[in-house]
Amino acid sequence: MTNNLKGAVFIILSCGFIAATSAIAKQLGPEGGAGLHPLQVSFGRFLFGFLTLLPIALITRPTFSGTKWTLHVSRSIFGWAGVSSMFAAVALMPLAEATAISFLSPFFTMILAILFLGERAGPWRWGAAAVAFTGVLILTQPGTSAFQPSALIALMAAMFMGAELTLIKRLTGTEPLLRILLINNFIGTVISGCAAYAFWEPVSMPQWGMLAAIGIIMVTAQSLFVRGMRLGEANYVAPFMYTTLLYAALYGVLFFGEMPSAPTFGGAALILTGAAVLGWRERRAAVKEPVAIPFPDR
Numbered sequence: 001m002t003n004n005l006k007g008a009v010f011i012i013l014s015c016g017f018i019a020a021t022s023a024i025a026k027q028l029g030p031e032g033g034a035g036l037h038p039l040q041v042s043f044g045r046f047l048f049g050f051l052t053l054l055p056i057a058l059i060t061r062p063t064f065s066g067t068k069w070t071l072h073v074s075r076s077i078f079g080w081a082g083v084s085s086m087f088a089a090v091a092l093m094p095l096a097e098a099t100a101i102s103f104l105s106p107f108f109t110m111i112l113a114i115l116f117l118g119e120r121a122g123p124w125r126w127g128a129a130a131v132a133f134t135g136v137l138i139l140t141q142p143g144t145s146a147f148q149p150s151a152l153i154a155l156m157a158a159m160f161m162g163a164e165l166t167l168i169k170r171l172t173g174t175e176p177l178l179r180i181l182l183i184n185n186f187i188g189t190v191i192s193g194c195a196a197y198a199f200w201e202p203v204s205m206p207q208w209g210m211l212a213a214i215g216i217i218m219v220t221a222q223s224l225f226v227r228g229m230r231l232g233e234a235n236y237v238a239p240f241m242y243t244t245l246l247y248a249a250l251y252g253v254l255f256f257g258e259m260p261s262a263p264t265f266g267g268a269a270l271i272l273t274g275a276a277v278l279g280w281r282e283r284r285a286a287v288k289e290p291v292a293i294p295f296p297d298r
Contacts, residue, residue, distance in 0.1 A: 007232020010224045011240040017221035019247035021045070021214045022090045022099060023255060028210055029091025036207060038088035039196040041214070045083060046188035048215025053182050062179045068171065072180075075167035076187035078160050084192070085157035092150035094258040097139055099248035100268035101154040103275045107132055108162025109169075110278065116166075124281050132274025139267025177226060181219070238279055242272050 025045075028036045082105075089098040107129045113119040140151040171180050203211070228237055245268060252258035260268075 004232040004236040007228045007230075007237040008240050010228030010231060011237050012243050014221045014224035014228060015241060015244040016247045017217045017224065019095075019099065019244050019251055021218050021221070022086065022095060022248060023251040024210050024214050024217075025087040026090040026095055026256065028207060029087070036201060036203065037196065037199040038084050038091060039192065039199050040201065040203065041087045041211065042080060042084040043189070043192040043196040044208075044211025045087075045214045045218060046080070046185050046192050048212040049219050050182070050185035050189050050215075052216050052219045053178070053185060057178065057182050060178065062176060062182065064179065064183075066175075067179065067183070068175065071167055071171055072183045073187060075164055075171060076184050077191065078164035078167065079184060080188050080191045080195075082157050082160035082164055083188075084195070085153050085160055089150055089154035089157055093148050093154065094260070094264070095252035095256065096245060096249040096258065096260050096268065097148075097151070097264055098154045098157075099245050100139060100264070100271050101136060101151060102158050102161065103242070103245070103271050104132060104136065104155065104158040105161035105165060106275060106278055106282075108159045109165040110162075112163055112166045122281075125278055128274040128277035128281070130274075131277070132271045135267040135270025135272075135274065137267075138263050138270065141263060181222065185215075185219075239276060242276070245272065 025038070025041050028041050029038065086098065086102060089101075110119075110121055110125060110129070114121055136151075136155070140148065168180075228240075231237075249260055252260070
């Protein structure tokens with residue numbers, strides 16, 4: 001039995017935690033004064049995410065028979081690249097702008113599904129994509145002095161997360177959620193640890209605490225998100241995911257003094273409009289053919 005109100009509350013809480021991970025990553029970057037490399041931050045996210053899940057796994061003892069390891073490894077590589085790129089972007093540009101650009105990930109998922117999964121996109125989906133990318137142009141203002149090259153990093157993060165989302169949809173339809181999260185965080189820890197080694201800087205105890213917070217908060221956000229999607233109808237609760245941008249803007253103002261500009265408001269509004277239209281079409285299609293529910297992973 002669905003409960004849309006409770007589902008929406010869980011989604012909204014999840015979004016607050018998701019935006020908080022980006023805010024902490026920004027604090028750990030050069031602008032926050034810590035100066036940790038984004039690869040170190042992503043290592044902390046995966047390491048402590050895995051350590052958070054490990055006690056649960058030891059109690060429930062999930063099985064790994066039938067695990068699709070190729071999909072898991074591919075998903076984890078794209079996930080690590082997306083997380084690292086996102087953390088690099090928020091370290092260099094306003095939190096709300098980087099978050100807004102990250103909402104382009106479903107459009108990259110759509111394009112990849114067309115190219116590799118044989119899916120078809122009608123005029124509604126292509127129109128939504130055009131609206132969203134117009135928003136990116138307004139927000140980033142390429143060709144002007146206001147353009148930030150770091151926006152390209154945020155765009156790259158959206159691309160990687162879109163590729164990861166394509167694989168998540170294939171995994172969540174056949175494998176238990178705990179197994180997916182456990183394997184992803186373990187593989188992500190190994191990959192991010194190897195990548196961070198070349199750029200490693202000494203990490204203080206307070207910084208380790210913040211890295212641990214990112215991992216724990218992200219796992220908590222994922223749990224709240226899944227709970228919300230299970231409680232409520234997807235058509236009702238999914239749009240509340242866009243409150244992530246509101247949280248990001250609020251954190252940006254409170255902790256970094258980042259006042260959103262007119263292009264930020266306008267560009268973000270178009271990006272969210274395009275994403276909302278695409279989500280609406282996806283959910284309409286899901287009425288005839290149920291699809292797996294993706295979950296946030298940054």
